[in-house]
Amino acid sequence: MTSAAATGGWWQRARAAMRDEGARTDHFAPDGLDAHARTLQAAMPLLFAGLIAFAVQIYMDGDTGWHLGAGKWIIANAAVPTADPFSHTMPGKAWTAHEWLAEVLMVGADRLAGWGGLAALFALSAATTFWLLAREAFRHLPARWAVAAVGTTAGLLFPFALARPHMLAWTLLAAWTVILLRAREQRRAPPLAAALLMVVWANLHASYIFGFGLAGLFALESLIENPRNRALLGRWFAFGLAALAAAALVTPFGPSDFLYPFQVSGMEALSVIGEWRRSTIPADNLFYLCLAGLAVLVARKWRTVPPLRLLLLVGLSAMAILHARHQMLFAIVGVLVVLPLLSHGREPRGHLVRVPWFWPAVALLVAVRLAVPYHFQEHSSYPLTLLAKVPEEIRRQPVYNEYSQGGPLVMLGIRPYIDGRADMYGDDFTFRSRAINRGDIVKFREDVARYGIRWAVVEYDDGLKPRLEREPGWRKFAEDKHAAIFVRTN
Structure with missing residues (x-):
């Protein structure tokens, strides 16, 4: 076979795989738990949010303290610092306070109800994140498998549930990924209004850079599938341009902030910072169990996995192996990408299971957390x-x-x-x-x-x-x- 023929064959298979990814014909098989899908879809996010609201774990990281300090400085000075205002060893040294919006939100919650208010903020973020994940899981899968998928994701994320900006960014990462996947499923570009998420995300946490990578990957997937549909490609381009403008023009640091995540990821000192360690056994058993399950799934379905999504899953796995903190990306983005593969060709439910009592229940949880005194548990970082x-x-x-x-x-x-x-x-x-x-x-x-x-x-x-x-x-x-x-x- 000639090289050109081989390349052409791969190209055709890739396009066919992406067409097949959304063309599901048979329906959901009966499931004993499906009768309780509405309750389960709401209960799982509420359970995780409840754990966050009352768990002592979220304050086990000393970084929470300086984020609160930064938020107080920003509010007091009505400005975002560009140089160190805190240490006695590096006073005035250039510093990118790229998480300033999260820090202001954290201080607002702290002033409302102290440690309990801060816990309520992160519980609300957890509830929203898992509402998005559970909604997609129950849309694609029978109830028993949806429960397993959401529960496994919760198990992966819980060790990283700390009162820091990255946890607020979980919600944006999940929402952004769902928007992109829905656009691909429906053979369209994301709505331009969705680009406004970048206004919040770029001021909240540096993971917004990963969001651009995701958008680029799905835009390329659309190009491979529809190389002659100029109108569709134009809409993807407009969406990407709007997102770039939102991130570059509505942040205190402008386009230079794009370089920050790459500068940090190249630091040698990351090797001695706990969250940047390699994922290991037995410390990360659940992650490696999920990785093994993903490998089995891909091995069984590799002919129907769109090539770029396979590349994405491999990339997420490698990132999470190299740095434990990237298990968060692996969990949130990975599960959303894998859900269609787990559906065994079943067509996604065209409607969403609506649970009218979910948000009132979340409001009640937040109210209880605000009302009940929080007993802070001291440890070596917080004496x-x-x-x-x-x-x-x-x-x-x-x-x-x-x-x-x-x-x-x-x-x-x-x-x-x-x-x-x-x-x-x-x-x-x-x-x-x-x-x-x-x-x-x-x-x-x-x-x-x-x-x-x-x-x-x-x-x-x-x-x-x-x-x-x-x-x-x-x-x-x-x-x-x-x-x-x-x-x-x-």
Whole structure:
């Protein structure tokens, strides 16, 4: 077979696969749970939202603190910072506060009802995200399989359910993906109005860049399927241009913000930041189980999987293996792309199962969360009781702190040595901080001299703690089971 013939054959198969992807003829097989589809479609998002509303897990990350600090600064100054206003080690250094809108929303929720208000905000986001996912799952699948798909997605996402901007972006990612898939299913371009999602997304979280990649992929898929339909291609082009304009022109940083995600992803220091680690067994067993299931599904249906969607699934899998945080993309986008493959050729339900009591139930959940006092559970990143013991004259002095403790310090108005903004501190400083945490007393002494450090807060299990207990010129001021505070005596 000649190369041209082989290429032509692949092209024809690709176009046929994309035509077949939407041409489903038979109907849903009877399912004992289908009689309860309406209840299940609403109950699953409510269950996940309830877990978020009352779980202590969402505050297990110190970054929540500096996001709150940034939001307070933005509201107080009626501006988005372009330089570091917080640390005593990098004052004035250029900083892209690309999540400013999420930070303002977080502060608004915090001022409404403290930690409980913040939990209510993220519970609302979770309910909306899983409403979108459940709606698509029950549209494509019999109830028992829809429950399995949504439940598995919840299991993948729950470890990443933290009170940070990325969780608010879940809703936009799900909505954007559904809009693109619906457009392809109906052989049309997305509505221009949908491009306005980028106005919010680009100011909320850097994952909006992935949204552009998705739109480009589905536009290319449409081109392969309909190479002569200029009107359709023109509408896809107009949609993409409108989305680009929304992201570039309605953000504080303009087009330069497009480069930010790529600059961060190239940092060497990501290797020592937990969420950027590789996905491993046994830490990520559910992810690898889903990956194995996806491989089996693709192996069985590879002839009918549109090539670009197969490429997307492979890309999502590779991203999630390399960096655990991308399991979120794998879960949300992956399940929406896989749903038609799981339907075994059944035509999607043309109507949506409407659950009129769902949003009132969500409102009730939010109201309960706001009304019930939230009992914050302290841990090593948030030793708030211990920090409250530090006199004001010491709090105003330069401090040494561990990476994850910087956020709470910012939240309390204390200028940190380092916090979760590794993109601003850079590779060298982040690695240096990690070495000190592990007990490099020489580097610690150098930074004490360089930055005039007068006190230190260290996690109870840090290697630096026993070194400071023996270090001349330092004494232990206070400690508990989470952390210890040391002050200089000379």
